[in-house]
Amino acid sequence: xxxxxxxxxxxxxxxxxxxxxxxxxxxxxxxxxxxxxxxxxxxxxxxxxxxxxxxxxxxxxxxxxxxxxxxxxxxxxxxxxxxxxxxxxxxxxxxxxxxxxxxxxxxxxxxxxxxxxxxxxxxxxxxxxxxxxxxxxxxxxxxxxxxxxxxxxxxxxxxxxxxxxxxxxxxxxxxxxxxxxxxxxxxxxxxxxxxxxxxxxxxxxxxxxxxxxxxxxxxxxxxxxxxxxxxxxxxxxxxxxxxxxxxxxxxxxxxxxxxxxxxxxxxxxxxxxxxxxxxxxxxxxxxxxxxxxxxxxxxxxxxxxxxxxxxxxxxxxxxxxxx
Amino acid sequence: xxxxxxxxxxxxxxxxxxxxxxxxxxxxxxxxxxxxxxxxxxxxxxxxxxxxxxxxxxxxxxxxxxxxxxxxxxxxxxxxxxxxxxxxxxxxxxxxxxxxxxxxxxxxxxxxxxxxxxxxxxxxxxxxxxxxxxxxxxxxxxxxxxxxxxxxxxxxxxxxxxxxxxxxxxxxxxxxxxxxxxxxxxxxxxxxxxxxxxxxxxxxxxxxxxxxxxxxxxxxxxxxxxxxxxxxxxxxxxxxxxxxxxxxxxxxxxxxxxxxxxxxxxxxxxxxxxxxxxxxxxxxxxxxxxxxxxxxxxxxxxxxxxxxxxxxxxxxxxxxxxxxxxxxxxxxxxxxxxxxxxxxxxxxxxxxxxxxxxxxxxxxxxxxxxxxxxxxxxxxxxxxxxxxxxxxxxxxxxxxxxxxxxxxxxxxxxxxxxxxxxxxxxxxxxxxxxxxxxxxxxxxxxxxxxxxxxxxxxxxxxxxxxxxxxxxxxxxxxxxxxxxxxxxxxxxxxxxxxxxxxxxxxxxxxxxxxxxxxxxxxx
Numbered sequence: 001x002x003x004x005x006x007x008x009x010x011x012x013x014x015x016x017x018x019x020x021x022x023x024x025x026x027x028x029x030x031x032x033x034x035x036x037x038x039x040x041x042x043x044x045x046x047x048x049x050x051x052x053x054x055x056x057x058x059x060x061x062x063x064x065x066x067x068x069x070x071x072x073x074x075x076x077x078x079x080x081x082x083x084x085x086x087x088x089x090x091x092x093x094x095x096x097x098x099x100x101x102x103x104x105x106x107x108x109x110x111x112x113x114x115x116x117x118x119x120x121x122x123x124x125x126x127x128x129x130x131x132x133x134x135x136x137x138x139x140x141x142x143x144x145x146x147x148x149x150x151x152x153x154x155x156x157x158x159x160x161x162x163x164x165x166x167x168x169x170x171x172x173x174x175x176x177x178x179x180x181x182x183x184x185x186x187x188x189x190x191x192x193x194x195x196x197x198x199x200x201x202x203x204x205x206x207x208x209x210x211x212x213x214x215x216x217x218x219x220x221x222x223x224x225x226x227x228x229x230x231x232x233x234x235x236x237x238x239x240x241x242x243x244x245x246x247x248x249x250x251x252x253x254x255x256x257x258x259x260x261x262x263x264x265x266x267x268x269x270x271x272x273x274x275x276x277x278x279x280x281x282x283x284x285x286x287x288x289x290x291x292x293x294x295x296x297x298x299x300x301x302x303x304x305x306x307x308x309x310x311x312x313x314x315x316x317x318x319x320x321x322x323x
Numbered sequence: 324x325x326x327x328x329x330x331x332x333x334x335x336x337x338x339x340x341x342x343x344x345x346x347x348x349x350x351x352x353x354x355x356x357x358x359x360x361x362x363x364x365x366x367x368x369x370x371x372x373x374x375x376x377x378x379x380x381x382x383x384x385x386x387x388x389x390x391x392x393x394x395x396x397x398x399x400x401x402x403x404x405x406x407x408x409x410x411x412x413x414x415x416x417x418x419x420x421x422x423x424x425x426x427x428x429x430x431x432x433x434x435x436x437x438x439x440x441x442x443x444x445x446x447x448x449x450x451x452x453x454x455x456x457x458x459x460x461x462x463x464x465x466x467x468x469x470x471x472x473x474x475x476x477x478x479x480x481x482x483x484x485x486x487x488x489x490x491x492x493x494x495x496x497x498x499x500x501x502x503x504x505x506x507x508x509x510x511x512x513x514x515x516x517x518x519x520x521x522x523x524x525x526x527x528x529x530x531x532x533x534x535x536x537x538x539x540x541x542x543x544x545x546x547x548x549x550x551x552x553x554x555x556x557x558x559x560x561x562x563x564x565x566x567x568x569x570x571x572x573x574x575x576x577x578x579x580x581x582x583x584x585x586x587x588x589x590x591x592x593x594x595x596x597x598x599x600x601x602x603x604x605x606x607x608x609x610x611x612x613x614x615x616x617x618x619x620x621x622x623x624x625x626x627x628x629x630x631x632x633x634x635x636x637x638x639x640x641x642x643x644x645x646x647x648x649x650x651x652x653x654x655x656x657x658x659x660x661x662x663x664x665x666x667x668x669x670x671x672x673x674x675x676x677x678x679x680x681x682x683x684x685x686x687x688x689x690x691x692x693x694x695x696x697x698x699x700x701x702x703x704x705x706x707x708x709x710x711x712x713x714x715x716x717x718x719x720x721x722x723x724x725x726x727x728x729x730x731x732x733x734x735x736x737x738x739x740x741x742x743x744x745x746x747x748x749x750x751x752x753x754x755x756x757x758x759x760x761x762x763x764x765x766x767x768x769x770x771x772x773x774x775x776x777x778x779x780x781x782x783x784x785x786x787x788x789x790x791x792x793x794x795x796x797x798x799x800x801x802x803x804x805x806x807x808x809x810x811x812x813x814x815x816x817x818x819x820x821x822x823x824x825x826x827x828x829x830x831x832x833x834x835x836x837x838x839x840x841x842x843x844x845x846x
Contacts, residue, residue: 033725042768045764050500075502144554148557156563164566165527
């Protein structure tokens, strides 16, 4: 088991190094931060000087090396544009993204599981077919279109929810939460809904497939023969057996949602990490882009590693497969 | 009149206060901006949007009035003692937001800070050499040479409190390369009409009225809530739903819908920014081969092939102003005589090309961005197709600014777009020295095509040390004439700008430099 853990950790470090290397490769093609940092009046000499001070005139390998050595010590430098500590900026925005993702996940489970069950046990009815059909639309609409649509209906026409922002927040230690104030709760609904749309469909289809699978199994047939009522049969026996893969998938998807929240955050001006990243790209703010990509990669790697280790603990055969 | 009840007294005081429009009534303006300011430190990043926002908190020695003319602010008067020395008398009785008194020491500390080697704003005060405190309210500014545009530069140099800088170890600007945060990035202490209440980057920055401001307020605002909303559609929705009162960047395509809304009005005008095309003037084209664009006839042909009327009507929806010269009408140095747009004549364009030896045209790179200027992508496509019609083969290359700028700056573009508003200087000299002058030393930083016109350079250099305003402006106009005759740049138009406000805002002056100035706003 120890050997397995060491192997997994080495694997994770290798992934992180690769991600940061590829990210650094990409930055060379994003543009030139110096052109944006100085304004119209700056002279060529001042531009060159700034380039030298930022180390942008060094070779690619030297720049990457410096970055890795600093990043390993948790130092990502300060932003070119905001001149704030990059790690602090990301930490400040992480709660907003995390709350958005968690609320979206809860919505997707609360809506997706019942829909999955209904479409499984009431096949061929008109409403199950309608749900199936609308779920396809939900998957195919790009999230910015969904976001703008929600804003148009619920903010402009009905005036129920705010169109942008996070409302009032409360500080709890370093964590800022919007869930404790009325305006914060109102603000999170639309972006979370827009982010969860894709997820709802995913959960629904997974639950439906698993349900159909379980309903065909022998123990359900026996239970039915014993005269167990349909409701108990469906929800006690069948659904319980479906939830394990749903939980696993949800955990795996959280990383994805954190990464893909950036479109939703841009539409709703949600002050999370994704919005920070998008604006960093606009201004070629290399320190922020590098740190963000590394942190998102780290979240993915951690989630995957945890899942792998858990599985390996449950099933010793998987450890052997690693060799 | 005998008043018996306390309530009545309170009631009538309230009425009187309301009638007098006293500041007892809270007037909040919610500002929905296309982007956040980068920092609270005006010397941190060469970004005029940030500098303008911070002008609500900090002030310069001089400022622009409603007509964009320079007027006294923290300095009350000035004189030119010698060609290289200016003496400023400073306003007495001004206090910073923390109560500290404003003196010449503060001006000295601020000028030193902005001119520090690590300051990205060094270029905003190019002629500065040193400053000497004469007494508490007099300061001498020493320049590197005779320089007529010092006042223009000083409008954008915000004044800090020296003691505050020293106490917080912020005498030097934040140096990004050192990787250490600075105090002024998160805190402010200015003399301006508003003071900072709180800031959450990318979410909200709140300013409140500063009661101790030295000037008579023309505004009646007690609070400004500045909220960036990057997505244009969301910004418009927030205005329509009443969540913001003011947006300083309304998309051209949404204007009809905003005008139709009952609770919103649109403010439109053309910007000072003149959008133009530049030509590669090196010996070879980017793709190799001899460069035809060094022939004036070719450049003229390229100009005649473009139907600016059509672009004005169809692409810019009638909101732009076609230009014949490189600066907008309100910029000093502008001359109406030069401002007739070129004629559209595709037949003559073909003739000129044939005459120059290119009857079948030639291929070249045409570099545009998709976001720098209003509807840039569309007008670039239109121009490219107009050129194709006279036999030229432009290769249109569109991408984000950050990606395209290095190409243009490094001579990797045959034809490119560039806009110039002469900000923050507001004078023709800015475009002459930065763009039209030969690229040498500190001049011609934006001379991306590599041209050189000694006569124009001479006029520019003479203007830079000419202290008599009329003589100087004549020189600048003459230089613009050379630029027009030689077709160094091909002017397109002054781009439109649009703000939208909710109908309960009383007065909101719109400035051609596209900078909102809330100290003139009433609600």
